[in-house]
Amino acid sequence: MRIHHTSRRWRAAAAASLVAAIAVAGSGCGSRSNDGGGSGSGDKPFIALSNGFIGNGWRQTMIAKFEAAATQAQSDGLLGKFKVVNAPGENSATEQVAQIKSLLLQKPDALLIDPASPTALKPVIQQACDAGIKVVVFDSAIDAPCAHVLLNSFKDWATAAAEPLVKGIGGKGTVIVSRGVVGSQPEEEMYKTTQEILAANPEVKVAATVNGMCDGAKAQKAVLGVLSSVPKVDGVIGCGDGYGVAQAFSTAGKPIPALTFETNGRALNYWNDSKLDNGSVAVMSDPGQSVAALWEAIDLLDGKDIPKQLTFPIVLVEQKDLGAWASALKPDEYAAWPWTQDLFRKQVEAVKTGGAPVQPPIPSAAN
Known part of the structure; x- marks a missing residue:
């Protein structure tokens, strides 16, 4: 896979300039990374996820789905390494800003953000964009024109x-x-x-x-x-x-x-x-948005044309599908659409053309 993004040499210099402007913050609560061998070099990108709130089961499912998909993407040679950092507290934008500043110093190729605020993160998101980092905000609209946004209605x-x-x-x-x-x-x-x-x-x-x-x-x-x-x-x-x-x-x-x-x-x-x-x-809303955001970041780094805003379908469990969903989920697991890279790209085309939204399959218990 050929990656079309700003050169690492320039981005390293940009990140170094950020050091002078950004006080080094702690890595945050609940940080997890997977180095995939530790380098994340060459054409294999490093993608980080900043989550502004971890205090409910939906967010926990969202992180679990992302980690599973990112691990598989590593195995498939699409991803060099990834890192997940969960902000402590009750959806504090201040804590998440500090968390993102710390992540910027680690020079990811792309940054995924489930934001604590639609406005407070704008300056730090702009800093990421200025450093050549692709930013995908999901699960929320955001007041940051340089970011791509993926959300449910x-x-x-x-x-x-x-x-x-x-x-x-x-x-x-x-x-x-x-x-x-x-x-x-x-x-x-x-x-x-x-x-x-x-x-x-x-x-x-x-x-x-x-x-x-x-x-x-x-x-x-x-x-x-x-x-x-x-x-x-x-x-x-x-x-x-x-x-x-x-x-x-x-x-x-x-x-x-x-x-x-x-x-x-x-x-x-x-x-x-x-x-x-x-x-x-x-x-x-769909906790699988984090997986769709991962595919979006990978495609953006590969130079693909993706609209600045993507709207993906919510999860609505109707009476006719209640038994199927109930049998497929663990007690604390939330229903999530299984976004593969192919399904993600089909939904992008549906957004571009104004066509009907993609309807992913209901996962089975075996999945």
């Missing part, structure tokens, strides 16, 4: 989470809204969409708004904390935290309302076994 996610639930409760009743990672660009867009849907259904009243962080355990605690003050709840609109919310209602001795389930094995099996038919749905 958060409006589609929020719509699929709220509209079936509102319809399932007959367009009237009382709901709790469980918000996601507040402060992130996806959550801001999703919350806005949720508010628009609720405004269009004035007979649905919001009894409480909590911060579930798109995490079942956190949502369970947050919802349990407000149930004593809410006499009746017909539904909980969340961003994939329904299993934990169901436990909160069970603990409080209240009937299980319509829920937005997370797309992990535990939640899907609970939904499948309980046979809830009340407007519940399972929908989340």
Whole structure:
């Protein structure tokens, strides 16, 4: 594979100039690297991933999928080495900026970023671009024109989470809204969409708004904390935290309302076994975005023409596919589309031509 990127000699000089401007930060929490023999030299690129938040199962699945794909890409001769660094704390942009500055000093060929903020990372992303590093931001929009962006439609996610639930409760009743990672660009867009849907259904009243962080355990605690003050709840609109919310209602001795389930094995099996038919749905963004971002970085380094922004499909688990997904996932594993390099390139063409999105296969238990 021929790599079309700025020469390593120039990039080394650019990185050296960054040393004077950047205080050397710690390598971050949860750092993992795979040197693939330790050199990462020649035509085999070094790709680093900066993750702004690791505190929920979706992010953990996202990292696991990336590491598995990157390891395979090494074996296939497409990648020299890779490194993953997870920022500590609750989605702190300051911590992630320090993490990225440290990564820049290690001179990766490409940098993948799941960002903690749509705006705060702009200066450090520009520094990466100025050093000749290809930057792919995924799972969020970003205010950084030099970066390529790969994301899911958060409006589609929020719509699929709220509209079936509102319809399932007959367009009237009382709901709790469980918000996601507040402060992130996806959550801001999703919350806005949720508010628009609720405004269009004035007979649905919001009894409480909590911060579930798109995490079942956190949502369970947050919802349990407000149930004593809410006499009746017909539904909980969340961003994939329904299993934990169901436990909160069970603990409080209240009937299980319509829920937005997370797309992990535990939640899907609970939904499948309980046979809830009340407007519940399972929908989340795709943790496999990290794998698609890996293929994008490799193709960008190879000089391929890729649009600056790519929108990839969300993971929506419908009743007809519930059994297949439930049997394929471990309890804490989230549903992820299996993006191969070929499927990634087909989706890029679909984006370019305005064609129908690629529909990857549902993984089997054997995968």
